[in-house]
Structures are given as C-alpha cells and as structure tokens.
Amino acid sequence: MSAHSGTQDLAVEHEALLQFLYLAPVGLVQTSAAGEVELMNPLSAQLLMPLSKDGGLANLFKVLESVAPELRGMAEDFISPQGAICEGFRAQLTGGIRGKEEPKMLGISLIKLAPDRLMAVLTDMTQVIAQERQLKYNTAWLNAITAGVTDYALMSLDHDGRIQEWNPSIGRVTKFTAKEVVGKYFSVFYKDQGISIDRMTDYLREADEDGWSLSEGWRMKGDGSRFWSSSMIVPIEEMVAETGGGAPSVLQEEKRYALIIRDITARTRDAGARLNAMSTDYLTGIANRRTLFESAELELKRWHRHPRPLSLMIIDADFFKKVNDTYGHAAGDLVLCDLASALGESMREIDTVSRIGGEEFAALLPSTDSEGAFQLAERFRKRVEAACVTFEGGEIKYTISIGISVMDESVRGFDDLLARADTALYIAKETGRNKVEIWNGLKRALRT
Incomplete structure (x- = not known):
C-alpha cells in the first residue's frame, strides 16, 4: 500500500470518527487531563452551555464546577493510566416546578483514555427520574414485606x-x-x-x-x-x-x-461505597448537590401539603481564590473540608447540609423561620470567624458570607428558593462580606 493510499485511509477514518462524534445520541467531550476541551459534539454544547457563567466552554471542569465540583478531584486522584473515573455520575441541574416541570439531571461518565487525555459522556437523565423514584418505593416496599421473620x-x-x-x-x-x-x-x-x-x-x-x-x-x-x-x-x-x-x-x-x-445495617454496609459515591461530595464527605435537591423536593412537597416554616442558607467562603493563590490548592481543599465539617456540626440532624459548588455550601432547614435561620447563621458565621485552619505549620484564617431565603406562597420551586438565597448572598458579599443577609422579596436584604 502506498503512502498516499495510507494517508487517504487515515483521512477516511478521521472523517468517520468526526461523523460519529457529531451524530452520537449522547454528548461526547474529549479533554486534556486538566479538563481543557479538545473536541466536543453539538449535543455536548447544548447540554453544557446553560451551565457556563461566561459563555465559554474551554474547560469541562470549570463549566461543571457549579453542579459537579467533585469531578476535578476525582480525575486528579485517578492514578491508573486508563480506565473509568466515574460512570453514571449525576449532576442536578434544576429542581423543577411541582406539578409542572420535572427536575433536570445530567448524567456524566468520565473515562481516562491516556495519561493526558479524558473522554466525557454526557446524557440528559431528566426523563428517568420519575421512573426511578417509583422503582425505589416499590423496592423498599418489597424489602419490607419479604424480609425474614427475625429482622x-x-x-x-x-x-x-x-x-x-x-x-x-x-x-x-x-x-x-x-x-x-x-x-x-x-x-x-x-x-x-x-x-x-x-x-x-x-x-x-x-x-x-x-x-x-x-x-x-x-x-x-x-x-x-x-x-x-x-x-x-x-x-x-x-x-x-x-x-x-x-x-x-x-x-x-x-x-x-x-x-x-x-x-439493615449489614446490607447498607455492603453497599455503602456505592451509596456514598452517589449522595456525598467527593472532597468534603458531606451531602452533594443532588442530595440537596432530592431533600428539597420532598420538603417542598410537605410544605404544600401542610405549610410550616422552611428556610435555606447559602454559604460562601470569602476571598477563596486568594487562599488558593497564596497557599495552594491543597490548602484550599483543607479550608473547604474544615468549612464542611463545621457546618455539619452546627446543624441539626433533620437539616440537609451540602456542597453545591466550588466554595459554595447550603443548608436546608425544616421547621425554621427567618429569625431562627438568621440566628443559626450568625452563630455559625462567628464560629468560622473565630477559628483557623492549620496548614504546613501555619494558620489560615477565613470568613464566610451567608444568604437566606424563606419558603412562602410566591416561591415557584426550589430553583426559585435557591435563586433568592443567592441574591441575598450576593448582597452580603457586595456590602462587605463576613455577614448574613435575608432575601425579602425586593431583591435586597432585610439586614445590613
């Protein structure tokens, strides 16, 4: 076979590969080990563009940071030269609107093709959520009635x-x-x-x-x-x-x-690793974004059935980029873990605490009104302000800003409740940081 013929064959194979990439029924993204995008099909762009804060899709990990902050760490910690980093990881995009719009979920599988090359497979999982929820209830029912008589x-x-x-x-x-x-x-x-x-x-x-x-x-x-x-x-x-x-x-x-x-302690222990990966944040060990949205869906359903106080706190580490730039990413990770640990210790067992973005955390507070949420947030803010993180013999001091929203009849869904808390958080950061603000319906804070 001549060199010219070989070149033609390679060109044909390359063209076939591009056609497969662009016509595939799932999103396909090829990146560097650091997440820099090299190839992306149109469906991937369609799925990822709503998540991009600046309209760019240059780095997959950056685009997914707000909904799946675990992915970067999972890729960095995967030491094998090839293999599946994660399969079927689910990132919650929206909470939906009760009775009108299903929650939106993005399925992500991340594969290491070579030491310096990754492939991400993206799928829209929205349609299967309701089916899986019903299956979960059916399975729990069957487990409950088919158990041995001694347990x-x-x-x-x-x-x-x-x-x-x-x-x-x-x-x-x-x-x-x-x-x-x-x-x-x-x-x-x-x-x-x-x-x-x-x-x-x-x-x-x-x-x-x-x-x-x-x-x-x-x-x-x-x-x-x-x-x-x-x-x-x-x-x-x-x-x-x-x-x-x-x-x-x-x-x-x-x-x-x-x-x-x-x-079912023994059974749960056997399946613990899988369940933990699905429901917890890879870095901090607390609940992930998906778990928060699932808890919120249930709490809002309960609220519509029997209204009672329900509040949401969004917590953000102040000047976190400066911590990373000054001390390195290892120190930044330590600060996030410290913040997550303090948050978990400060909340009740019925509260849902989670990491929902890079340095952003949330706490869903059932049976808690705005005043109760503010007092809880203030105690937590002061606790963080008074503490420090030890790193390589030195101490890192940091503070947090907190935004609070409260459930009422005007809230259309969890996305709305989350957006209100985000607005209050933005005001807290814009007006000096290291403070707590509450959304009051006028897109400004109740407290300054």
Missing part, C-alpha cells in the same frame, strides 16, 4: 404516632423494654432532636395520602447503640365500639398505623 419490629401506633402495644419483635430489634416505649411517640427510636413533631406528622400524613411512608436513617437502640433502619408506616382503619349513657354501642372508625422497623 423486623412490628408495632401499632395511635393517630398521633404513639406506640400502643408491646410485642417481642420490638425488643428483639430495638433492645427497648415495654416500659420504655409503650405510650411514647415513635421518635423514641431517634437520637435527641433527630426528628421533630412536624416531621413525625409528615410521615403520618404521607402514609394517609400515599398508602405508606418510607424512610431510611440511623435509629437508636435501648442500649445506646445505633443501627441503620428502613422504616415503613402504613395506615390502618379500625372500627371501634363506643358506648355511653346506656345507649347501644356504635361502631366508630379510628385512625391507627402500623410501623415496621428493619435493621
């Missing part, structure tokens, strides 16, 4: 959520005695302040409306140890005879519930 506790609750009767399964799973639980709210199985009256009511009302209420999380045993539980509440209607004044008895309908608590 669940079954108990009856009255209409307010108080445990009515004792049976051996309760003691076997939870290590509580009859005296410790009968007549108590089912919150007895939660750590102190782990569940509020509002949240207990939510679970009961969700059982009324949906036929069951499902939840997972840490629960406490009577001996002080904890276990990872899958809990299901199912409404039960009973006819009770009521008599009085010598009149004939009358059957009255009485609302009750059945509570099934399962200890």
